Amino acid sequence: MSQFKELSLQGLWKNNPGLVQLLGLCPLLAVTGTLTNALGLGLATLLVLLGSNIVVSLVRQHVPNEIRIPIFVLIIASFVTVVQLLMNAFTFGLYQSLGIFIPLIVTNCAIIGRAEAFASKNPVLPSAIDALMMGLGFLLVLLVLGGMRELLGQGTLFDGAELLLGDWARVLRIEVFHSDNHFLLAMLPPGAFIGMGLLIALKNSIDQRLAKRQIIEKGSIARARVTGSVQ
Amino acid sequence: MSFKIASSPHHHNQRTTSSLMQWVALAALPGIAVQAVFFGYGVLVQLLLAICTAWLCEALILRLRQKAVLPRLLDHSALVTAVLLAIAIPPYAPWWLIVIGTAFAIVMVKQLYGGLGNNLFNPAMAAYVMLLISFPVQMTQWLPSVSLQPVALSPLDAFCMVFTEYSCSGFSLSQLQQGVDGSTQATPLDSLRQDLAAGMTLAESLQRPVFYSFAGAGWLWVNLAYLLGGLLLIQQKVISWRIPAAVLAGLAVPSLLFWLGSAGASPSPLFHLFSGATMLAAFFIATDPVSASTTDKGRLWYGALIGLLVYLIRSYGGYPDAFAFAVLLANMSVPLIDYYTRPRTYGHKAKRNLK
Numbered sequence: 001m002s003q004f005k006e007l008s009l010q011g012l013w014k015n016n017p018g019l020v021q022l023l024g025l026c027p028l029l030a031v032t033g034t035l036t037n038a039l040g041l042g043l044a045t046l047l048v049l050l051g052s053n054i055v056v057s058l059v060r061q062h063v064p065n066e067i068r069i070p071i072f073v074l075i076i077a078s079f080v081t082v083v084q085l086l087m088n089a090f091t092f093g094l095y096q097s098l099g100i101f102i103p104l105i106v107t108n109c110a111i112i113g114r115a116e117a118f119a120s121k122n123p124v125l126p127s128a129i130d131a132l133m134m135g136l137g138f139l140l141v142l143l144v145l146g147g148m149r150e151l152l153g154q155g156t157l158f159d160g161a162e163l164l165l166g167d168w169a170r171v172l173r174i175e176v177f178h179s180d181n182h183f184l185l186a187m188l189p190p191g192a193f194i195g196m197g198l199l200i201a202l203k204n205s206i207d208q209r210l211a212k213r214q215i216i217e218k219g220s221i222a223r224a225r226v227t228g229s230v231q
Numbered sequence: 232m233s234f235k236i237a238s239s240p241h242h243h244n245q246r247t248t249s250s251l252m253q254w255v256a257l258a259a260l261p262g263i264a265v266q267a268v269f270f271g272y273g274v275l276v277q278l279l280l281a282i283c284t285a286w287l288c289e290a291l292i293l294r295l296r297q298k299a300v301l302p303r304l305l306d307h308s309a310l311v312t313a314v315l316l317a318i319a320i321p322p323y324a325p326w327w328l329i330v331i332g333t334a335f336a337i338v339m340v341k342q343l344y345g346g347l348g349n350n351l352f353n354p355a356m357a358a359y360v361m362l363l364i365s366f367p368v369q370m371t372q373w374l375p376s377v378s379l380q381p382v383a384l385s386p387l388d389a390f391c392m393v394f395t396e397y398s399c400s401g402f403s404l405s406q407l408q409q410g411v412d413g414s415t416q417a418t419p420l421d422s423l424r425q426d427l428a429a430g431m432t433l434a435e436s437l438q439r440p441v442f443y444s445f446a447g448a449g450w451l452w453v454n455l456a457y458l459l460g461g462l463l464l465i466q467q468k469v470i471s472w473r474i475p476a477a478v479l480a481g482l483a484v485p486s487l488l489f490w491l492g493s494a495g496a497s498p499s500p501l502f503h504l505f506s507g508a509t510m511l512a513a514f515f516i517a518t519d520p521v522s523a524s525t526t527d528k529g530r531l532w533y534g535a536l537i538g539l540l541v542y543l544i545r546s547y548g549g550y551p552d553a554f555a556f557a558v559l560l561a562n563m564s565v566p567l568i569d570y571y572t573r574p575r576t577y578g579h580k581a582k583r584n585l586k
Contacts, residue, residue: 181366181368181369183331183365183366184364184365184366184367185361185364185365186365188364194339
């Protein structure tokens with residue numbers, strides 16, 4: 001159980017692929033224009049990550065060390081193809097709006113990174129949990145960034161959710177404020193970079209604050225005899 | 232008596248940042264006055280909004296960064312940024328435009344890089360570009376000069392326009408943009424660009440009322456006023472003559488060549504020099520001491536690069552005027568320019584092989 005906790009903490013916060021490892025930045029920045037796009041790509045990445053980590057972990061004893069990378073890429077590519085065909089069949093609108101970034105999940109370093117760093121060295125269950133948590137961490141960053149940009153850019157949330165979830169999802173669309181003038185910077189790639197920078201800064205400042213609090217809680221060790229100044 | 236331990240040269244200019252910035256703001260006053268006379272009182276409302284926003288944002292973020300607020304505010308650098316941005320945007324743009332722009336300039340471009348002295352880019356121009364790509368419609372709605380406006384706008388109208396997007400008597404900006412004869416009027420640079428693209432000759436295009444057969448009604452006077460302010464800054468040794476001179480030369484030389492080569496299809500160097508934002512940018516914006524080149528030779532290269540880029544974008548690019556883009560691109564090349572134009576240290580031989 002402690003391993004599960006540790007893996008979750010790593011994936012969701014301490015070693016978050018989006019905020020700390022800064023892997024898979026290309027899709028992260030390119031498709032987070034709306035919350036729906038972010039959710040779609042986040043889920044696709046999560047599925048691929050889960051599948052590839054499990055399979056890589058299963059075959060890890062049989063893969064020769066010298067050619068492991070091409071084999072991992074093959075495994076990942078097959079899962080991406082599956083996800084791509086599924087999205088093409090069931091969420092065609094979203095498939096079209098994500099475009100090239102679905103096939104490009106193959107090159108997402110977050111996925112091959114987990115296969116190489118974790119799944120190829122660990123049994124199936126921890127690998128699956130790791131994939132789930134890393135994927136969730138990535139998904140969360142995508143969602144926050146997508147929500148931020150959609151809100152600033154056009155004042156809505158879940159615009160176009162029906163593309164992903166079917167027609168009933170039209171009711172999910174929230175218009176937070178009405179604006180005739182879209183704030184284009186937030187919707188263009190520069191806005192994604194600025195938003196990403198702000199998110200990373202926020203995470204770092206939270207970490208610093210937590211660290212400071214921990215020091216205070218632990219308290220400093222009182223020394224009986226002080227020679228010279230102690231920093 | 233002051234006893235200072237400093238290495239040579241011992242002749243020091245004791246000017247503080249605060250007094251330098253004050254001079255820049257003061258020298259912009261004639262230009263602002265002329266702009267208010269020729270293009271309406273909107274610019275004054277924009278100035279008010281920009282300065283308030285700039286001070287507020289600066290104070291807020293200094294508190295967040297746990298720095299002393301008052302001394303930083305009193306160095307007037309935020310004031311100058313606000314003034315430059317307020318002058319640069321259309322005078323009757325809606326209020327939120329200048330507020331977003333100024334906040335972006337101060338918070339993102341200046342303070343997040345570490346405050347005054349650490350910003351890579353000119354804050355006012357970075358904010359201008361941000362506004363231009365974010366709100367292209369609002370950022371290009373310049374009214375023609377007052378004498379060509381169908382309805383006279385009072386100072387009260389200026390407030391109404393900026394805060395409600397309609398004048399007090401209910402005219403919208405696009406209605407006011409129409410000339411007396413109902414044709415929409417763009418700025419001189421924009422009209423000329425569209426006419427030349429449509430195959431008209433220079434002489435035909437200059438017949439339009441917006442030009443007064445030269446650099447444009449009002450624009451000539453605005454540019455002359457900023458030229459005056461700029462010369463005052465040089466005389467007071469607030470800025471060096473190198474950057475403005477190089478900017479103007481970088482713009483004038485290529486336009487002279489093209490004008491001599493094909494006089495019917497490209498405007499004269501004088502048109503380029505006295506229209507659009509030329510003088511304002513050459514003397515007030517390009518000379519920002521933080522983001523400009525710091526060596527004497529580098530300043531010449533830096534200015535010439537800006538001038539050349541402005542000529543290229545005005546003639547071949549997608550925008551009628553280009554100082555914001557040119558200044559940002561030149562800001563990016565400043566580290567490179569500074570590296571290759573390091574002055575010779577006294578006592579060392581001139582050329583040192585870098586291998």
